[in-house]
Amino acid sequence: MIESRTPWAWPPLTSAQRTVLLDVLVNGPRSRSQLTRRTGLSRATLSRLTRDLTAAGLLEEAGPAVASGPGRPSDVVALRSDGAHFVGMKLTGAALYVAVTDLQARVLTTEEVPLGSREIDDVVATMAAAVERARAAFPRVSAVGVCLAGDVQVVDRSAWVIGSDFLGWDRVPLEAAVVAATGLPTAISNDVQALTVAHYWFGAGRGTGSLAVFGVGAGIGAGLVVDGRLVRGAHGRTGKVSHLIVTGDGPRCYRGHVGCASAYVTVPAMLANAGAATFDDVVAAARAGETAADEALRAAGTALGVLVANLVNLVDPDKVIVTGEARIVGEYARAELDEALGRMLDPSAIAPPVDVHPFAFTDYAWGAAITAVRHLV
Ligand SMILES: [Zn+2]
Incomplete structure (x- = not known):
């Protein structure tokens, strides 16, 4: 006889339950009195609410807190990190990068799957197979996040990919397709925006109120959190810094602009300016003292500094985070970046720390998994 088991599904949560869960998710173990102060809920309501979240396997009792004043110590509730799992996926034109995280956004496994084709049905089937493998290993997979370099817009409450050059897609109802193929709630995002959300909640931007994240790679894009909210704009297309004019002279970008960001601070621009075949070659040649490569990286650093200054203004x-596969520009040409930033900042602006952050390609998949967490919590 085949044993029938209902697969795990994320429980429906009230907005008060989501508030409490998010607070513990972001701030770590919390005493009941901290949560009462934070949420404005009564002690009795909060007790009922944490009991329900504990029964759902999302929270656990972590014993009494050390009393910080008169009165008896208040019990602490903590996240059950194995209470739920999330599958994040970053889609490029060539491969699918997968990261499975727990409820605390820690990456448990990663995977890279080459794409057999860019046909939508094939790509969705590849994603569904990756989700099935994740579910076999982690039975409490609760949601899926997908991110890609492209424009994502919500149409009739469902996310569509409006355009993605790398995949050659135009107007694809990707959220509906992934939900249909996996049966799981799904969040679809632009990749830099997903990484921005992830850094804001759980990464190098934690604790900030407003944050800018630059992703430097095949292209350059920026994600923005302002006053605690990701800025999506009217069409989901914020942070389009690729063609901001940086110098107004020098090389042309592929669209013919003279001295725009894409003429300096993308991987293809740096290859062209250095006369090299790969980005690793550019970096190695620059470190070996070759003038063209050195100048290409230093000009990219200046361009990045101008972009950062414009966004700060x-x-x-x-805080500003610079990451992505070509983030090394921010280290190699730090002096140029800082010089441009100082030159272009408004005199009254307060220069934020500019943090060049380590990067692995699966970071975008991690970012997508966080968008899945935020989709539910
Ligand atoms: Zn341009």
Whole structure:
């Protein structure tokens, strides 16, 4: 006889339950009195609510807190990190990068799957197979996040990919397709925006109120959190810094602009400016003292500094993170970046820390998994 087991499904949560769960998710173990103060809920309501979240396997009792004043110590509740799992996926034109995380956004496994084709049905089938493998290993997979370099827009409450050059897609109802193929709630995002959300909640931007994240790679894009919210704009297309004019002279970008960001601070631009075949070659040649490669990286650093300054002038972030596969520009040409930043910042602007953050390609998949967490919590 085949044993029938209902697969795990994320429980429906009230908005008060989501508030409590998010607080513990972001801030770590919390005493009941901290949560009462934070949420404004009564002690009795909060007790019922944490009991329900504990029964659902999402929270656990972590014993009494050390009393910080008069009165008896308040019990602490903590996240059950194995209470739920999330599958994040970053789609490029060539491969699917997968990261499975727990409820605390820790990466448990990663996988890289080459794409057999860019046909939508094939790509969705590849994603569904990756989700099935994740579910076989982690039975409490609760949601899926997918991110890609492209524009994502919500149409009739469902996310569509409006355009993605790398995949050659135009107007694809990707959220509906992934939900149909996996049966799981799914969040679809632009990749830099997903990484921005992830850094804001769980990464190098944690604790900030306003944050700018630059992803430097095949292209350059920026994600923005302002006053605690990801800025999506009217069409999901914020952070399009690729063609901002940086110098107004020098090389042309592929669209013919003279001295725009894409003429300096993308991998293809740096290859062209250095006369090299791969980005690793550019970096190695620059470190070996070759002039063209050195100048290409230093010009990219200047361009990045101008972009950072423009964004700081516009949105006044607490912090700027530079990441992506070509983030090394921010280290090699730090002096140029800082010089441009100092030159272009408004005199009254407060220069935020600019943090060049380590990067692995699966970071985007991790970012997508966080968008899946945020989809539910
Ligand atoms: Zn351009």
